[in-house]
Amino acid sequence: MTQQHSYLIFRINNSLYGVSTLSVKEIFLLPELTPILEAPPGIVGVIDVRGQILPVMDLNLRFGQQTNNYSLTTQVIVIEQGEQNLGIIVEEVSQVRDLSVRDTPNQPVADHHSHPFIAGVVRSENDILVIINLANLIKSVFKPNYGARQNYLEQPFPVRLLPSDYPQQATPSQQLIIGGEQIKSSSLANSSTQLTSEALEILRERANRLRQIDEVRQNADNVKNLAIIVLNQELFSVDLENVREFTNLEQVVPVPCCPPHIIGNMNLRGEILTLIDICQILNLPPINLGTISQLIVVEVDDLRVGLAIEKVRDTISVNVGEIDLVPAASYSTNKKYFQGTLSYQKNTISILNISSILQSENLVVDQSG
The missing domain is CATH 2.40.50.180 (CheA-289, Domain 4)
Structure with missing residues (x-):
């Protein structure tokens, strides 16, 4: 063997x-x-x-x-x-x-x-x-x-x-x-x-x-590791459990007859990666490709795609007790796309639910072809 x-x-x-x-x-x-x-x-x-x-x-x-x-x-x-x-x-x-x-x-x-x-x-x-x-x-x-x-x-x-x-x-x-x-x-x-x-x-x-020495963080079950990203000049966070890697945006090949949120395909070290714009389901204006220099490669079950972003700003570890529920009055039409909120540099930012976003009927990604 x-x-x-x-x-x-x-x-x-x-x-x-x-x-x-x-x-x-x-x-x-x-x-x-x-x-x-x-x-x-x-x-x-x-x-x-x-x-x-x-x-x-x-x-x-x-x-x-x-x-x-x-x-x-x-x-x-x-x-x-x-x-x-x-x-x-x-x-x-x-x-x-x-x-x-x-x-x-x-x-x-x-x-x-x-x-x-x-x-x-x-x-x-x-x-x-x-x-x-x-x-x-x-x-x-x-x-x-x-x-x-x-x-x-x-x-x-x-x-x-x-x-x-x-x-x-x-x-x-x-x-x-x-x-x-x-x-x-x-x-x-x-x-x-x-x-x-x-x-x-x-x-x-x-x-x-x-x-900082945080005894609570010695228990991995109490900690979430998050990436802070910039999307349409707004801060969001992504659970690193769903992140395969961060990389730079290379040459993108448009895919004919695809919905607007499908930006195109990119060759990532021999792997054809579909790039998507998640702004639509977050009630944000469509992403400006001229401001995009990076992407996050995320993976949920057998689906792997690239999320176009302006930049990765930071990565942090937070205690789950520091995460608040999404306010009922916020994101009334897409609350399921968020895991919660947290405080970061005097700002309140939302944690994206990558699994729910990729499974959304408004964001269908078909990689069979």
Whole structure:
């Protein structure tokens, strides 16, 4: 019998990488980072995650390549090896795949000593996947085994905060790029190039939430993980249980003789994905395709479609006790399309019921043809 192992697949620089799911602790959107002095190669900052200091690595920098622009949809995968945790910055988390020994090439792709952080390269579903050697990656951060300077970290993490003149001292590996703008100070307040106030608030709020230690949230049954999205300049939330992935909107092929809410089809890594506009059943004006840059791939039972949105603003975890019922006076004609409401940044936003929306007679999606 061929032994299979599950791998979390993610994308960096249009390349696909994989890490064993057994080593994945959690995934969250990029928060505000605190840069540190004399960081190991590739470490761009640290995060306080519920009282534990987490170093965060940019694999591009660790592999000797130029970093990409980060954005509000950039994600951090937290991996753990024993008692040591490391965050890896990724552009997009794709999916979980089961890989077998048969997927592994007969010949090694590269010499281990020249590529200590690559365990191998495999072919899966017409994709080439680079499998990360997590053991060596962790050692490069926490042990003095790699690099001439032997920069490494021990537990507890020896944080050295940056001085007030850090913007002038910043090295390329310590300059964070968010949305095309450089962040060069731990507080962001002294940066020579500032983020928008909205983006800065989002990053700081994410960091603040990660610092919080909530005993109630240790019980997964009491927690909902939600994505905050923008649709027609309004905020909504979506239960991440129904979300397969977030991705950018690529070339869309219109489908003849379809209702207006069917935007068209898109090739998503070899899969034909139908894109739909859910504004109609939410009593919103039709979506403006000129403002759409992202989509959410959602899955309910055997149905998988893409929801066109303006952008993903955030992901949050909330206690179910923080979710209120949909007011009787609200959404009188489509109340069934909402799971409830919650407070977010002084706004009351609705949680979409993706299952009810996709099963609506007003939103028929026929993928049989």
